[in-house]
Amino acid sequence: MAKVETIVFLSLVLDLFAFTIPLPLFPRLIEWYTLREISDPNGFLSRTLRFVSAIRGLFYKPSLHSQKWDIVLLGGLMGSVFSMLQFIVSPRIGSLSDTHGRKKILLFTMIGNILSALVWIKSTTFASYMLSRVIGGLSEGNVQLAIAILSDVTTPENRSKALAHVGIAFAICFCIGPPIGAYFATKPLPASNTFGLELNVYAVPAIITLVLLSVETIFLTVALPETRGKGIKPVENKLKSNGKSTNGAAVSKTRSPEQRIEIIRSLRTLHLLFLGIFSGVEFTLTFLTFDLFDWNNKQNGMLIGSIGIISALLQGGYVRRATSKIGEGVMARRGVSSCALALVFLAILPNYVTTNPTLARRLLQLGAVCMAFTSATVVNSLTAFASLQCEEEGFDTTTGKPAKIHPQLAKGKALGEFRSSGQLGRAIGPLIACASYWTVGPTYTYAAGALAMFALSMHMRKIARK
Numbered sequence: 001m002a003k004v005e006t007i008v009f010l011s012l013v014l015d016l017f018a019f020t021i022p023l024p025l026f027p028r029l030i031e032w033y034t035l036r037e038i039s040d041p042n043g044f045l046s047r048t049l050r051f052v053s054a055i056r057g058l059f060y061k062p063s064l065h066s067q068k069w070d071i072v073l074l075g076g077l078m079g080s081v082f083s084m085l086q087f088i089v090s091p092r093i094g095s096l097s098d099t100h101g102r103k104k105i106l107l108f109t110m111i112g113n114i115l116s117a118l119v120w121i122k123s124t125t126f127a128s129y130m131l132s133r134v135i136g137g138l139s140e141g142n143v144q145l146a147i148a149i150l151s152d153v154t155t156p157e158n159r160s161k162a163l164a165h166v167g168i169a170f171a172i173c174f175c176i177g178p179p180i181g182a183y184f185a186t187k188p189l190p191a192s193n194t195f196g197l198e199l200n201v202y203a204v205p206a207i208i209t210l211v212l213l214s215v216e217t218i219f220l221t222v223a224l225p226e227t228r229g230k231g232i233k234p235v236e237n238k239l240k241s242n243g244k245s246t247n248g249a250a251v252s253k254t255r256s257p258e259q260r261i262e263i264i265r266s267l268r269t270l271h272l273l274f275l276g277i278f279s280g281v282e283f284t285l286t287f288l289t290f291d292l293f294d295w296n297n298k299q300n301g302m303l304i305g306s307i308g309i310i311s312a313l314l315q316g317g318y319v320r321r322a323t324s325k326i327g328e329g330v331m332a333r334r335g336v337s338s339c340a341l342a343l344v345f346l347a348i349l350p351n352y353v354t355t356n357p358t359l360a361r362r363l364l365q366l367g368a369v370c371m372a373f374t375s376a377t378v379v380n381s382l383t384a385f386a387s388l389q390c391e392e393e394g395f396d397t398t399t400g401k402p403a404k405i406h407p408q409l410a411k412g413k414a415l416g417e418f419r420s421s422g423q424l425g426r427a428i429g430p431l432i433a434c435a436s437y438w439t440v441g442p443t444y445t446y447a448a449g450a451l452a453m454f455a456l457s458m459h460m461r462k463i464a465r466k
Helices: 003-020 023-037 044-057 069-100 102-122 126-139 142-153 156-185 203-223 248-253 257-293 297-326 328-352 357-389 411-440 442-459
Strands: none
Touching: 003 102, 003 142, 003 156, 003 203, 023 044, 023 069, 023 126, 023 156, 023 257, 023 297, 044 069, 044 126, 069 102, 069 126, 069 142, 069 257, 069 411, 102 126, 102 142, 102 203, 142 156, 142 357, 142 411, 156 203, 156 297, 156 357, 257 297, 257 328, 257 357, 257 411, 257 442, 297 328, 297 357, 328 357, 328 442, 357 411, 411 442
């Protein structure tokens, strides 16, 4: 990797390592807050639980369903807050980076991430923990700005390979972050080291998160150069013998700005719909194992970690090589089809938990493998496709002045809006999936998701041909 690409990759590993640490902790964390605050009738969590119970009573008798489903719904609400805030701020972060520079805005967002971790360490109430999620949702900009930086320093011809490093960073961190978080969740901070302060039950994972984010901030300050407006000249288009381009890079140059804007709009819609479904199953997976298998943090961490390992192997061995041959659209569609298959396995699973536990676990493993393939392909491919529609920054070869860029095709703004659409999906998806799980159970929830994902795969045939 080139120097800037290496810096971006390492910063993403630090950032996503910090992001994935709390993932397996959510069910038990909410359970801890519930047991801690249930005796306070005026507390934020107690009022929320009363509202949940009242709504639940309209649909069915509580005795017929697991009381753990309330925790599932609360988890959906918690996940939606972060992503909804990302939906709001991502376009603004992207636009600010176009105006003031990638590095300056990235460092500014890191301050918010560090503050979020500090609040988590001290959050002994559900309300204070939600505050840390709000701060984090308003601040997180590393991924979208990393994509913009990589787009600045790569040609359209090699951009898909460069952006694959984002997916590899995700996969690596999903391998190590959740198991590390689960391990240190069992290692409470000794009372002698708390200086008399009351801390969160998972203060040790929170402190590790804080350290990682602090190291990342120092690293970016020292090592990352400014890349806005320093794009490199694209190389000549290389075509296959049949006259078709090996990816979308060459083809995108022949399209008018209006056509590229329309493609980006279509990709934003696909991004929203896909992540609306996928994030629902992704978020409820640890709640599914909590509900049906009564898994602990360690077991959930191993599950998420195994998905990350498989995804990393696919990213490094298959996706980077195959995308240049089949195109970003085809690769994304394959990932969507794999997710539909995963949802089929998960829909069948609950029917065998009591009658054939071994088969139920095998179905969970098959679903996890299919989800790993989806994680390795869809978002990266759609992001690379969207990036290829953006206009390249640089200088006009005739006048020597900075090249004029269509405002809707500026990388920071366009990719920020693209990421924003996905974050809207991530905001809506967990809430709908958890509410459905809470109302009709996992079988109908995942079956409906499978049908929706199959329909999306069929709809993507047109975009896969572009």
